[in-house]
Structure formats: structure tokens, C-alpha cells
Amino acid sequence: MADKSYLEWPFFERRHAELAAVLDDWAAKNVRGLHGPDVDADCRHLVRLLGDAGWLGHAIAADGGPIDTRAICLIRETLARHNGLADFAFAMQGLGSGAISLFGSAAQRERYLPRVARGEAIAAFALSEPDAGSDVAAMACSARPEEDAYVLDGEKTWISNGGIADFYVVFARTGEAPGARGISAFIVDAGTPGFEIAGRIEVIAPHPLARLHFSGCRIPAAQRIGDAGQGFKVAMATLDVFRTSVAAAALGFARRAFEEALAHATQRRMFGQVLADFQLTQARLAQMATQIDAGALLTYRAAWQRDRGMKVTKEAAMAKMTATESAQQVIDAAVQMFGGLGVTSGHPAEQLYREIRALRIYEGATEVQQLIIARELLREAAVTSGETP
Numbered sequence: 001m002a003d004k005s006y007l008e009w010p011f012f013e014r015r016h017a018e019l020a021a022v023l024d025d026w027a028a029k030n031v032r033g034l035h036g037p038d039v040d041a042d043c044r045h046l047v048r049l050l051g052d053a054g055w056l057g058h059a060i061a062a063d064g065g066p067i068d069t070r071a072i073c074l075i076r077e078t079l080a081r082h083n084g085l086a087d088f089a090f091a092m093q094g095l096g097s098g099a100i101s102l103f104g105s106a107a108q109r110e111r112y113l114p115r116v117a118r119g120e121a122i123a124a125f126a127l128s129e130p131d132a133g134s135d136v137a138a139m140a141c142s143a144r145p146e147e148d149a150y151v152l153d154g155e156k157t158w159i160s161n162g163g164i165a166d167f168y169v170v171f172a173r174t175g176e177a178p179g180a181r182g183i184s185a186f187i188v189d190a191g192t193p194g195f196e197i198a199g200r201i202e203v204i205a206p207h208p209l210a211r212l213h214f215s216g217c218r219i220p221a222a223q224r225i226g227d228a229g230q231g232f233k234v235a236m237a238t239l240d241v242f243r244t245s246v247a248a249a250a251l252g253f254a255r256r257a258f259e260e261a262l263a264h265a266t267q268r269r270m271f272g273q274v275l276a277d278f279q280l281t282q283a284r285l286a287q288m289a290t291q292i293d294a295g296a297l298l299t300y301r302a303a304w305q306r307d308r309g310m311k312v313t314k315e316a317a318m319a320k321m322t323a324t325e326s327a328q329q330v331i332d333a334a335v336q337m338f339g340g341l342g343v344t345s346g347h348p349a350e351q352l353y354r355e356i357r358a359l360r361i362y363e364g365a366t367e368v369q370q371l372i373i374a375r376e377l378l379r380e381a382a383v384t385s386g387e388t389p
């Protein structure tokens with residue numbers, strides 16, 4: 001039985017603890033171990049399942065209300081503990097529609113968000129390009145205004161849900177200013193002429209992932225999200241919510257690895273005792289549990305702070321960096337404790353080992369989080385000392 005005492009932390013309200021408990025039961029019954037040979041079909045099925053059960057309603061800002069970051073984080077953590085693909089399905093509905101939740105017009109919200117929440121429309125977030133990953137401002141994909149439309153040309157890559165999404169929030173250069181200030185966000189429906197899936201990408205933990213190609217792709221101007229030239233702000237505000245939730249997913253993977261390792265260590269006999277009787281094992285378990293708690297404290301601090309309407313750029317980066325890096329170490333320790341079993345295909349430790357890796361890269365690699373934290377620290381120091389930031 002997993003330790004749930006952290007739900008009593010002051011970051012949470014009663015409803016959060018209740019939500020986590022109900023979801024935990026639901027996930028154990030409905031998504032644990034759900035894996036078929038076709039990852040796209042599994043993903044579509046999971047989106048429907050999560051929508052029918054009402055969980056996707058938490059991934060959007062319903063009825064103009066705020067996004068509940070703590071609920072999103074608890075849901076991701078819980079789903080990740082049970083099934084990485086279920087977490088992915090939930091997360092992408094939120095990330096893919098996040099810009100509409102935060103900046104969409106009433107018509108855009110009405111058209112897309114209810115279908116996202118019911119699991120009837122699959123969402124995707126298309127920011128990265130072959131030559132603009134960490135360096136988002138190097139984006140080359142363009143959107144040229146033409147009468148009451150925009151014409152998109154260019155490429156996107158590493159797009160989660162690419163190929164199965166019903167719509168894509170696409171960031172493209174509109175040229176109001178150089179660099180980050182000349183980008184706008186658009187909603188592009190699957191099947192729009194001039195937009196095609198250029199190729200699928202296979203990764204170590206299978207998910208729907210693709211390259212997108214736009215060639216003379218004409219979309220109505222009403223599909224622009226927010227003001228022209230504000231796309232970078234839209235992307236960063238969306239990431240401020242979902243970056244914290246990546247930390248929460250890492251936490252879920254780490255908790256599962258810890259549970260598995262602890263159970264194994266108390267049963268596996270060697271040298272006349274069980275593995276957990278050795279002080280070397282105890283030291284490792286202590287370190288794993290402490291790393292998990294440290295990641296959780298940073299994650300839920302960032303989520304709580306955002307729900308209070310405070311700026312969280314630094315705190316979200318700290319949470320994402322710490323929770324993903326420590327989850328990798330916790331999972332590696334679990335693999336080690338299982339010995340040969342830990343690297344056997346399909347073993348929970350082996351699956352977690354593959355699942356966790358990309359979290360240290362996407363939505364800003366660890367090095368990018370370090371730069372964000374340092375930039376915010378220096379800005380705060382400049383403000384304190386009265387210098388212009």
C-alpha cells in the first residue's frame with residue numbers, strides 16, 4: 001500500500017486528497033497493465049476512458065474558471081504510478097489545449113474544450129522544430145497573413161499525439177518583431193489542406209510521436225490564439241502549468257519504482273537474510289525515499305503557488321529539474337535492486353527506466369531549467385539592489 005501521508009501537506013485542500021484517492025482506485029481497476037500491440041489505438045482508447053470517467057475535465061479550464069494545477073499534478077502523478085501511457089494521454093489533452101484554456105476566445109473555447117474534456121477530440125502542442133528545440137526563438141515555421149487568413153509553411157518535429165490528434169496548437173513566426181516577439185499561436189485542425197504528417201518517430205517508451213509538414217496551409221485568422229506576436233508568451237504560460245505537471249509525472253514513476261523495490265527488498269533472500277537487512281540496501285532506500293519527498297515538496301509548492309496566482313517560472317523549473325533528475329536516480333536504483341530481473345523486457349522496473357528518460361529532455365531539458373532558474377535569481381537580485389532587471 002502506497003504511503004499517502006503527503007496528501008495531508010498544507011499545499012492541498014480536502015478535495016485534492018479525495019480526488020487522488022478516488023483516482024487511485026479507478027486507475028488500479030481501469031488502466032494498470034493496459035498495454036496492447038498498437039500504441040496509437042491504446043492512446044485513443046485511454047483518452048476515451050479518461051474522458052468518460054470525467055478525469056479530462058481537470059485538464060482544461062472549464063467554464064472560464066482557472067486551471068487547477070494541483071489537481072492536474074495529482075492526476076498525472078497517480079496515473080503515472082499505474083500506467084505511463086495513461087499519464088501521457090491525460091497530459092497531452094491538457095498541454096495540447098492549454099493555450100486555448102488560458103488565451104482562447106470564447107468561440108475557440110466553446111468549439112474545442114468540451115470535446116477535449118469528453119475525450120472526443122485529441123489535442124497536440126506543436127512548438128519544436130528540427131532547428132528550434134531548446135532555442136524556441138530560432139523557430140522558422142512561418143504564418144503569413146493573407147486577407148482574413150494565415151498561410152502556414154514549415155516543419156514541426158517531436159510532436160506528441162502527431163498522427164492521432166484532431167487538432168494541433170501550432171506556433172509559427174508572424175514577424176511582428178525579431179526572435180521570440182514575432183511568434184503567434186494557431187489552432188490547426190487535422191485534415192486541413194496543406195498540413196500533413198511527414199513521418200512517425202519511434203522512441204524508447206512508445207508514444208504517438210510525429211513530424212508535421214505545412215505547405216501553403218491556409219487557416220482562418222479566427223484560429224489565431226491571443227494577439228499576433230504573443231505566441232511566445234502563450235507557449236511559456238502554458239509550459240508554466242504543464243512543466244510542473246511533468247515533475248508530478250516523474251514523481252509517479254519514482255513512487256512506483258520505490259514501491260516495487262521495497263517489496264522486492266523485503267522478500268528477496270540472499271546470504272541467509274533478505275536484501276533489506278543489508279545496510280547498503282537501507283541506505284539506498286533512505287536516499288530514494290528522501291529524493292521522492294524532495295521532488296514532491298518542490299512540485300506541490302510550484303503547483304500551490306500557481307493556484308494562488310503567483311509567478312512560478314523559477315519554482316516550476318526547480319520542480320521539473322529536481323523531480324525528473326531524482327526520479328531517474330530512484331528508478332535506476334530500483335533496477336539495480338532487482339538484479340537481472342530489473343533489465344528483463346516488460347518488467348515494471350525496466351518499463352519505468354525507459355519511461356522516465358525523455359522527461360529530462362522535453363518541455364525544457366534540465367540544462368534549460370538551470371538557465372531559467374539562474375535568470376530569475378539574477379533578475380530578483382537586480383530588483384532587490386535597485387538595478388534595472
Ligand SMILES: Cc1cc2nc3c(=O)[nH]c(=O)nc-3n(C[C@H](O)[C@H](O)[C@H](O)COP(=O)(O)OP(=O)(O)OC[C@H]3O[C@@H](n4cnc5c(N)ncnc54)[C@H](O)[C@@H]3O)c2cc1C
Nearest residue numbers: 125126127128133134158159160358361362363364365367
Ligand atoms: C518523447 C518526446 C516528446 C516530445 N513532445 C513534444 C511535443 O508534444 N511538442 C513539442 O513542441 N515538442 C515536443 N518534444 C520536443 C522537446 O521539447 C525537445 O526535444 C526539447 O526541447 C529539446 O530540444 P532538441 O531535441 O532540439 O534538443 P537540443 O535543443 O538540440 O538540445 C540538446 C541538448 O543540449 C543541452 N542544452 C540545451 N540548451 C543548453 C544550454 N543552453 N547549455 C548547455 N546545454 C544545453 C540539453 O542537454 C539538451 O537536451 C518532445 C520530445 C520528446 C523526446
